[in-house]
Amino acid sequence: MEIIGVNQNLTFSRFYIWIVLILIGNPFSSKAQITLNADGPGNTYELINSVLAPGYNVVEDPECVHSAFGRHIAEVFDTELNKNVFEFYIHVTPDNDRCINFDRQRVEIKTYESSPDNLKGTLGETVTYKWRFKIPAGFQPSANFTHIHQVKAVGGDDDDPIFTLTLRKGTPNKLELNYVKESSLSTNKYKNVDMSLFEGIWMEAIETIKIATSGTYSITIKRVDNGVTVLSYSNPNISTIRLGVGGVDNSFIRPKWGIYRSLLNDASLRDDSIRFSDFSISEGTLATDDFTSNIEDVVLFPNPVVDNLKLPEEIMQEYDSIHIFNTNGELIVSQKIVSRNLDLSHLSSGLYFVSFLKNSIETKAIKMLKK
Structure with a gap:
């Protein structure tokens, strides 16, 4: 040359x-990105499905027992962001987990097997998930778990999420970053912050995962209004996919967002909601723009x-x-x-x-x- x-x-x-x-x-030209934003009231599930799995259903909702309420995700206008956003609703009664489990309840969106390949995080790829969320002031999380984001494995050992952001009742209430290397192992609580630091405030999360048994993981959550970081964590050597567990490997990892909470202590809960906006999934074989040094x-x-x-x-x-x-x-x-x-x-x-x-x-x- x-x-x-x-x-x-x-x-x-x-x-x-x-x-x-x-x-x-x-x-690498194989890097791909999709975005999901609310565009106004109506056809909300159809919009979400058209982005995360065209022709399929990625919404997990409790409407099998609570159809009278209508859809549990709506598009509403947010005056702070000055645009339409998604609002996820959950009700202590009668909502449950899709008529499958009655000790917990959920309304979530996800990618999964029927999603396009560029939305499935596979071995050797680096994925970046970005989104905004707003926990309302006075939100009441469960003492057991209230997941607002999960990174789950598909195939093999896929019972427990690999990473979760979960809200937990306490004194004070907390937002936790949790990690489970294998479903048979205990949960590692890597980071927690007081919920009071961001209640009623729009936050922006950026999560980057290099998918490997010796991969990398980082997440930063900042206030949208002033850019102040409320949670930050990175790990340069962490298993981000489960290989060979039980003789079957994970085929890919995938994100979920919404409200997934325990009902074991439902007396402490209330009907609640969380707003989400600006979902982004970026995947590639080598996302070097996400490395942390130059x-x-x-x-x-x-x-x-x-x-x-x-x-x-x-x-x-x-x-x-x-x-x-x-x-x-x-x-x-x-x-x-x-x-x-x-x-x-x-x-x-x-x-x-x-x-x-x-x-x-x-x-x-x-x-x-x-x-």
Whole structure:
């Protein structure tokens, strides 16, 4: 490969540049994004289904026992956001869990088996879920659980959600971030904050998951009005899909939003609602715009690589490990940086993406060609 206008005999004292690779945000064209927003009263379920699973039903509601109320998700105008939003309703009586369970109740939306492939988080992908929500002042959560968001597995060990945001009654009431590695294991409570910090206030959540047995997870929840963060958590090495559990692997992970709460202590509950807006699902084989650290323009020498890649001195000083991905987003090289010369003779010819790590925090990716 030749770069027009570059003299290959020219030596730059700093990096021996053959090619300057500009930092890129999304290296794979397979990355896809969908958004879901309210567009006005009426046909609400039809709108939700048309985005999350065209031709199918992604709404889980209690209308089998409470048809007199009508639909438990409506589109209403919100004066704070100055637009239509979704409002999810739940009633202590007679609502239950779709005439299946009577010790709990739910009204939720989801992606699932019948959703398009780009809405199913599969092994090797990075998914980003974004949404806004508003818990009304005085909301009464269950002492057991009131999930407002779940990341669930499909196939294999899929009983318990992998990640949940749940509201819990206490002194004070809390919002918890919970994690279950396997359904047979106990729940890890990774983070909790007082509900009073955001009751009656629109919040924005951004959740990014790299799907692997040694994946990454991060979530940030901020106030929409002033950008103040009320909850933030990240983990650079966490199992985000269950593989080989019970001899059957998960086929994908999927999100859910709404109200899913226990009725075991229903005397403490009330008829309630939560507003949601600005749903977004973005999936790709390598979503490098979601990595948490940055590097300036990086020069790799030589590029294209024949057998050995020579790392710049700045990389040696700043980073401790290197990752190389193929165009399917598969991690094919992962090793500590111990020498400026990296033997890549075992790689086939083609395009690759290189990122660097320091203390398990990964940079954005840059292109590399292998002869």
